[in-house]
Amino acid sequence: MESMVAKITQIILSPVLALIVGVFFLGLARKIMARIHWRYGPPLIQPVIDMIKLFYQKGVSHGRMFDLGIILSLAGSIVVVLFLPFGRIAPLSSSGGLLVILYIMLLAPLGMALSGGQGANPNISIGISRKLILSLGYEVPLLLVLLTVMTRYKTISIMEVVSAQQSTSWSIISFPLFLSGLSYFLILPAILGIRPFDMSSAPQEISSGPMVEYGGKYLALATIEHAFVLFISIALFVNLFLGGAANPVTFFLKMLVVFVLGLCINAVFPRFRIEQAIKYLWKWPTLLAFLGLIITLAIRS
């Protein structure tokens, strides 16, 4: 009974925490970007102000699928958050692992694609096709990296990966896995969709791509979805390579470091074209991830 209550509390708490962290990251991103540009920047709570405004605005719907697609992608992200340990808060991580996360992570872009398809704006089609090509680019190294981690620790459970790292050392400084960690960090901007890889939502070229028809509460939901995606991809990196954490505060600090490093990349790089991005993603990150996998297999046998 006691554990039941604890579990339910965790199931409610973990998406809320993820949302708070994600929205904080959105605000921090704008502030840090501004400081790097030598500007003063908006207040830290600017995304919250924007979201309040958007929920009060009168949005325009383009049909049933337009509404349901974005809810589908939001639901997918929330379920992934339940499977990801955040410090010791890990409601469903005992019943699933990396494989489950890999499958459900696909729901988020899929829902956006479905929703955008109903929008019937040419910019949406271009944005969605770029997004799917980009995910084709980063899925290859990502799958290799996750395969390496699973092979190294002989488990698919993230909790066991975390506890194994806490008893020995972080994956990112252990021998064969630092190659995979480096590879994951190199593809992290592509997963987050930040600057060298933001061609799928480029405001200047294709009017912010899949977001072009979202206004009002749809845009607010899309922003929340973006906050969740930020949380998920960084939390996965921290769990797999930076040793997770024993409590949420340490975990949050580790996420913060990774995110600020990503922001610095975001601030100084121009945008790749889509074929340049594929060329990059299938060259160095894939090579590193592949090398890591081979060495891990060789050590193991």
Add this chain to the structure above:
Amino acid sequence: MDRNQITKWLKAPAKMANKYSLHAIYFCTGCGIIEVPPVITSRWDAERFGVIPVATPRQANLFLITGYVSVKTLRAIIRTYEQMPEPKYTVGFGSCPINGGMYWDSYNTIKHLDKYIPIDGWIAGCMPRPEAIFIAVTHLWTLIDKEMANGYIRYRENYKSYRRNQESALGKLEWPPLFLVSNESQGNEQ
């Protein structure tokens, strides 16, 4: 700035959020748009006022009409304005939208923009300095506070006459009316 006053936020969250989150659509309607890049980038940094440019009218709630309005641009301006979600605010920037300015006798420009879409505020000058945009934004805050920035309500109420003016300038319009013209019930966007 009263951005941090909790009581105001609790009393009227929609109004406060509209004030401090003005998303301007970047649609280059005329020569005055050249003053906007310094405003949104490092030199004057409009983002500290919550003003950021967005790429699509669906996400925007502030429309800057920068400089002269040719007949061809007016068509795009009306369509853009009608696609923006309510509440939405328009600011005419420069003398030309006010009364034609130096194009007062041109055959191809619109002399009084507020005949065609409602305008919440004007910035006079040719060209106004970039700082004038901030003065306009702070004035707009005051207007929103006093509920005087009601252009979108005026547009809904007087849609018939606006539509008539638009048709007299542009001929037959190829898009359906935004609101039902006959009675006061509110229509939906196209």
